[in-house]
Amino acid sequence: MACAFCAIIEGTSPASIIYRDEIVIAFMTIHPSSPGECTVIPIAHVDHFTDVEDGTAERIMRVAQRIGRRMREVFQPQRVGMVVHGYGVACLALLTAPS
Ligand SMILES: [Zn+2]
Numbered sequence: 001m002a003c004a005f006c007a008i009i010e011g012t013s014p015a016s017i018i019y020r021d022e023i024v025i026a027f028m029t030i031h032p033s034s035p036g037e038c039t040v041i042p043i044a045h046v047d048h049f050t051d052v053e054d055g056t057a058e059r060i061m062r063v064a065q066r067i068g069r070r071m072r073e074v075f076q077p078q079r080v081g082m083v084v085h086g087y088g089v090a091c092l093a094l095l096t097a098p099s
Pocket residue numbers: 001002003004005006007045046090
């Protein structure tokens with residue numbers, strides 16, 4: 001199944017990729033609500049977050065935490081938050097730091 005995130009993973013759609021390994025990829029959000037907002041998704045397309053394998057879900061959380069720690073250093077927000085969402089594109093972790 002082709003989706004906007006698969007196009008980023010395949011390199012056919014541009015993105016500011018900040019992290020990638022064999023399981024997950026993270027990239028900056030196109031229209032961020034706060035500085036540093038980014039998205040962490042699995043490399044393998046998953047339609048519903050409830051179908052993500054345990055190991056992949058753990059990797060998403062660990063990568064999101066690592067990026068969130070760096071966001072705290074760089075942007076020094078009061079908080080960094082993470083949202084699991086999948087209403088439009090199958091998105092798993094949206095990291096944001098409200099200013
Ligand atoms: Zn996809």
